[in-house]
Amino acid sequence: DFFKSNDIDPSNPDWVNKITSGNILTKIWDFIKSGGKGPLKSGMQMLSVIILFAAANTFKNLKAYKTVMSYIFTLIIATLLLVPLFSLIDSLVGAVKGSSTFMFSFIPVYAGILTAGGQTATASGMSFLLLGAANVVSSIASFVIMPLMSSYLAISLVSGILPENSGASLGEGIKKIAMWVLSLSLTLFLGLLSVQTTVNASADGLGLKALRFMLGSFVPVAGGALSETLTTLTASIKLLKSSVGIYGVVAIALINLPVVLELIIWRIVTFVMVGVSELFGIKTGIPLLKAVDSVLAVLIGVVLFIAALFI
Numbered sequence: 336d337f338f339k340s341n342d343i344d345p346s347n348p349d350w351v352n353k354i355t356s357g358n359i360l361t362k363i364w365d366f367i368k369s370g371g372k373g374p375l376k377s378g379m380q381m382l383s384v385i386i387l388f389a390a391a392n393t394f395k396n397l398k399a400y401k402t403v404m405s406y407i408f409t410l411i412i413a414t415l416l417l418v419p420l421f422s423l424i425d426s427l428v429g430a431v432k433g434s435s436t437f438m439f440s441f442i443p444v445y446a447g448i449l450t451a452g453g454q455t456a457t458a459s460g461m462s463f464l465l466l467g468a469a470n471v472v473s474s475i476a477s478f479v480i481m482p483l484m485s486s487y488l489a490i491s492l493v494s495g496i497l498p499e500n501s502g503a504s505l506g507e508g509i510k511k512i513a514m515w516v517l518s519l520s521l522t523l524f525l526g527l528l529s530v531q532t533t534v535n536a537s538a539d540g541l542g543l544k545a546l547r548f549m550l551g552s553f554v555p556v557a558g559g560a561l562s563e564t565l566t567t568l569t570a571s572i573k574l575l576k577s578s579v580g581i582y583g584v585v586a587i588a589l590i591n592l593p594v595v596l597e598l599i600i601w602r603i604v605t606f607v608m609v610g611v612s613e614l615f616g617i618k619t620g621i622p623l624l625k626a627v628d629s630v631l632a633v634l635i636g637v638v639l640f641i642a643a644l645f646i
Contacts, residue, residue: 337362337589348574351581363592370597373423377415378604382611384411389615405619412620413492416605416627420488423597427634428481430594431641434587435470438645441583442466448576464528465645475520483513484630491626513633521640584646591642595635602631 337343341358343350388408392401442465449455487509494505605628612621 337585345578345582348578351578354585362589363596366593366596367600370593371600373419374597374600374604377419378608380415381412381604381608384408384415385608385611385615385617385620388619389617392617408617409492409620409623413623416623417488417492420601420627420630421485423594423601424481424484424634427594427598427638430591430638433590434641434645437583437586437590438465441586445576445579445583448579452573452576475516479513479516483509483516484633487513487626488630491623491630494622494626510629510633514636517633517636517640521644524644587642587645591638595638598631598635598638602628602635605631 337358338345341353343353388404391404490505490509605624609621609624609628612618612624
């Protein structure tokens with residue numbers, strides 16, 4: 336859709352120059368408009384509930400029901416937050432799986448271009464590692480990170496209702512486990528990929544130099560010309576590799592950008608709601624809002640980690 340709306344044809348080698356700051360910013364604005372409707376609607380509803388609760392607290396004849404009102408207030412805030420948030424988590428899982436599915440079809444193509452350009456070692460190592468990563472990342476996101484975040488949200492809701500916010504430490508422990516899994520995965524994968532890419536690139540560079548030397552030394556008369564032809568061919572394949580690589584970057588970015596922007600808007604809304612609650616002197620519901628903000632921060636980290644991993 337992005338390519339069609341901007342008259343971009345990836346089969347044209349000059350297609351990259353048609354991607355401008357203007358059409359990128361227009362697309363981002365479209366994502367913000369579509370992703371901002373849900374958070375802003377929930378934010379206005381929460382603002383109304385906060386004002387009503389603050390007003391109710393000023394009436395002396397209602398102070399006897401303050402505990403009951405606090406429970407009701409927390410449950411209403413939870414409903415306005417958690418129902419759309421679980422839907423957003425589902426969308427995030429869809430984006431992660433979409434990225435993995437795209438990479439399963441993209442990696443063999445990219446590895447074939449690398450092989451044709453003489454980067455055999457890099458192609459074999461990269462394709463094996465990334466295909467495995469695409470599968471593992473999808474599984475971790477679906478069966479580790481998302482269940483942990485859902486559990487954290489549920490415990491935060493319960494601890495928000497319980498006296499003195501008891502149970503919050505359990506929720507914090509779950510959040511730390513999720514962050515630890517994410518950080519460990521990122522460190523291990525990027526470390527392995529960096530070492531493998533550096534060594535394989537050196538091996539491929541040595542192989543090409545050896546081939547050019549052999550052509551120039553052992554092929555009579557035409558050896559020098561063949562060596563230069565090989566250099567030109569390698570440069571052409573590098574141009575193709577760059578063009579296909581940019582296509583992959585654009586695709587991964589457009590798959591994940593809508594979810595990231597919507598998560599950022601949700602974080603802004605929760606931050607504003609915490610500020611408004613504190614302004615009215617309402618402590619009820621703030622732990623839940625802060626817990627939701629923490630979950631949103633982790634989810635943004637998950638999406639950016641996966642996008643950066645593939646890019």
